[in-house]
Amino acid sequence: xxxxxxxxxxxxxxxxxxxxxxxxxxxxxxxxxxxxxxxxxxxxxxxxxxxxxxxxxxxxxxxxxxxxxxxxxxxxxxxxxxxxxxxxxxxxxxxxxxxxxxxxxxxxxxxxxxxxxxxxxxxxxxxxxxxxxxxxxxxxxxxxxxxxxxxxxxxxxxxxxxxxxxxxxxxxxxxxxxxxxxxxxxxxxxxxxxxxxxxxxxxxxxxxxxxxxxxxxxxxxxxxxxxxxxxxxxxxxxxxxxxxxxxxxxxxxxxxxxxxxxxxxxxxxxxxxxxxxxxxxxxxxxxxxxxxxxxxxxxx
Amino acid sequence: xxxxxxxxxxxxxxxxxxxxxxxxxxxxxxxxxxxxxxxxxxxxxxxxxxxxxxxxxxxxxxxxxxxxxxxxxxxxxxxxxxxxxxxxxxxxxxxxxxxxxxxxxxxxxxxxxxxxxxxxxxxxxxxxxxxxxxxxxxxxxxxxxxxxxxxxxxxxxxxxxxxxxxxxxxxxxxxxxxxxxxxxxxxxxxxxxxxxxxxxxxxxxxxxxxxxxxxxxxxxxxxxxxxxxxxxxxxxxxxxxxxxxxxxxxxxxxxxxxxxxxxxxxxxxxxxxxxxxxxxxxxxxxxxxxxxxxxxxxxxxxxxxxxxxx
Numbered sequence: 345x346x347x348x349x350x351x352x353x354x355x356x357x358x359x360x361x362x363x364x365x366x367x368x369x370x371x372x373x374x375x376x377x378x379x380x381x382x383x384x385x386x387x388x389x390x391x392x393x394x395x396x397x398x399x400x401x402x403x404x405x406x407x408x409x410x411x412x413x414x415x416x417x418x419x420x421x422x423x424x425x426x427x428x429x430x431x432x433x434x435x436x437x438x439x440x441x442x443x444x445x446x447x448x449x450x451x452x453x454x455x456x457x458x459x460x461x462x463x464x465x466x467x468x469x470x471x472x473x474x475x476x477x478x479x480x481x482x483x484x485x486x487x488x489x490x491x492x493x494x495x496x497x498x499x500x501x502x503x504x505x506x507x508x509x510x511x512x513x514x515x516x517x518x519x520x521x522x523x524x525x526x527x528x529x530x531x532x533x534x535x536x537x538x539x540x541x542x543x544x545x546x547x548x549x550x551x552x553x554x555x556x557x558x559x560x561x562x563x564x565x566x567x568x569x570x571x572x573x574x575x576x577x578x579x580x581x582x583x584x585x586x587x588x589x590x591x592x593x594x595x596x597x598x599x600x601x602x603x604x605x606x607x608x609x610x611x612x613x614x615x616x617x618x619x620x621x622x623x624x625x626x627x628x629x630x631x632x633x634x635x636x637x638x639x640x641x642x643x644x
Numbered sequence: 645x646x647x648x649x650x651x652x653x654x655x656x657x658x659x660x661x662x663x664x665x666x667x668x669x670x671x672x673x674x675x676x677x678x679x680x681x682x683x684x685x686x687x688x689x690x691x692x693x694x695x696x697x698x699x700x701x702x703x704x705x706x707x708x709x710x711x712x713x714x715x716x717x718x719x720x721x722x723x724x725x726x727x728x729x730x731x732x733x734x735x736x737x738x739x740x741x742x743x744x745x746x747x748x749x750x751x752x753x754x755x756x757x758x759x760x761x762x763x764x765x766x767x768x769x770x771x772x773x774x775x776x777x778x779x780x781x782x783x784x785x786x787x788x789x790x791x792x793x794x795x796x797x798x799x800x801x802x803x804x805x806x807x808x809x810x811x812x813x814x815x816x817x818x819x820x821x822x823x824x825x826x827x828x829x830x831x832x833x834x835x836x837x838x839x840x841x842x843x844x845x846x847x848x849x850x851x852x853x854x855x856x857x858x859x860x861x862x863x864x865x866x867x868x869x870x871x872x873x874x875x876x877x878x879x880x881x882x883x884x885x886x887x888x889x890x891x892x893x894x895x896x897x898x899x900x901x902x903x904x905x906x907x908x909x910x911x912x913x914x915x916x917x918x919x920x921x922x923x924x925x926x927x928x929x930x931x932x933x934x935x936x937x938x939x940x941x942x943x944x945x946x947x948x949x950x951x952x953x954x
Contacts, residue, residue, distance in 0.1 A: 404803030576782030
């Protein structure tokens with residue numbers, strides 16, 4: 345897939361004379377980039393300033409002191425470790441299940457020629473394109489009525505349980521990954537399966553032994569992307585989770601906005617803490633992230 | 645996809661026809677489970693609720709007791725939503741403004757950035773990373789950043805401009821204030837999608853345009869843009885769906901009231917809000933379904949047409 349190398353321009357960079365138009369373009373891009381960074385930079389800047397400092401000098405002022413106090417307070421008052429852990433309990437199993445389910449469906453539609461392949465792919469793909477709010481009313485009512493054993497869900501219901509959130513995230517995201525993986529698997533040579541079949545390998549051995557290992561690059565890209573999406577999810581968690589101490593980190597932030605008084609410096613620090621994992625993932629795995637995103641939109 | 649299978653049918657038809665028979669029971673069981681489990685999950689948690697939304701929108705069910713207590717009331721919910729539910733028309737208007745802003749401002753700006761960054765610039769990757777940064781932030785976090793920037797007394801905007809505007813409290817401007825940051829995120833998203841398209845484009849096309857001596861805008865309009873039809877459709881679909889899904893950011897800012905009403909908020913308010921009116925919520929959800937069917941069909945059609953051509 346050519347799109348895997350999106351950020352890496354493989355075309356030879358020709359030495360170009362530095363024309364006026366190039367200079368203008370760079371000037372434009374630098375200014376735009378600074379404007380682009382401003383909102384995040386502002387949040388970071390505010391997060392390092394003690395409340396007393398901004399109260400005395402205003403927010404747009406040269407800082408007299410910088411400290412990590414806001415981070416310490418956000419960490420404690422916002423129960424960041426607990427909520428971060430909750431996010432992981434939801435995100436990691438969800439990613440594994442999404443990749444398992446979507447690769448299984450993709451395997452079937454890309455390696456066999458059943459009559460139902462196209463309808464099946466549409467069934468999964470379209471599910472991912474619906475706005476979440478379209479289904480929330482019935483899902484909410486269903487979750488209140490689905491009883492689960494207490495070892496699976498502390499509440500005894502699908503509502504307000506980790507498993508409930510995992511399930512809805514998996515159902516919602518499987519379509520996108522199925523679509524991407526089926527395109528990916530179609531690029532793998534058919535002869536691989538044929539040879540395996542001649543050797544007497546059954547369906548499960550072809551799937552686990554031959555196709556899955558070849559999909560590692562696509563899995564890496566999708567895992568990075570899905571991590572960001574599920575970790576960033578706010579909607580399912582706010583509607584389907586009622587216990588504050590089970591909420592993932594994105595929805596727990598609201599606790600920090602006081603009823604009468606909001607400490608913006610504290611909010612800024614908490615926002616930076618919550619955003620940090622996705623920013624780190626993006627910084628370290630940018631290639632996977634972007635190829636995951638573009639695999640779904642372009643093909644070679 | 646269908647045509648992809650056809651040539652194989654022709655070459656090894658006999659073998660293929662025999663394959664269904666040659667699948668062992670074990671294999672059949674494996675294939676059934678591989679498709680069946682995801683099918684049940686997505687069917688049960690996505691498509692069943694979609695159909696249920698449609699059915700519930702024609703009932704007066706209040707969510708208390710079993711669904712059997714629901715009565716069929718025809719289009720009454722739709723009638724009431726459109727006539728006596730005050731936030732409905734503002735929400736429609738806001739969703740349309742949201743869509744128009746993304747379509748006319750944020751998406752073109754993303755295309756523009758992509759086009760400029762595709763010129764083998766020095767530092768192109770750094771620019772890309774910066775413009776893409778907002779996309780990895782959750783909309784909830786952006787909601788908080790919105791508050792940090794627009795706070796009347798503590799915000800960046802009033803601090804820099806020396807104004808005392810209540811950007812988020814004034815219903816005539818708060819939608820626009822929020823949209824600035826929505827566009828900030830959206831443009832980066834579009835930029836990356838479009839860059840992928842540009843990179844995959846046949847470079848000789850653009851060179852031909854350059855040799856013609858065509859102006860840059862002319863070359864983009866007549867050569868680059870038309871040659872990227874598949875990705876253009878993806879971008880239109882992404883833009884429409886993002887506009888329909890908008891929720892988190894306004895929910896964080898003020899729970900979607902006072903100038904920030906959106907259809908998605910109204911659906912949700914009818915279940916987690918004060919008044920639990922399943923029928924109302926479902927009727928608004930159905931309106932969202934009807935609108936979103938258009939981009940979904942376009943996207944699906946586009947994907948499969950592309951596959952058939954391949």
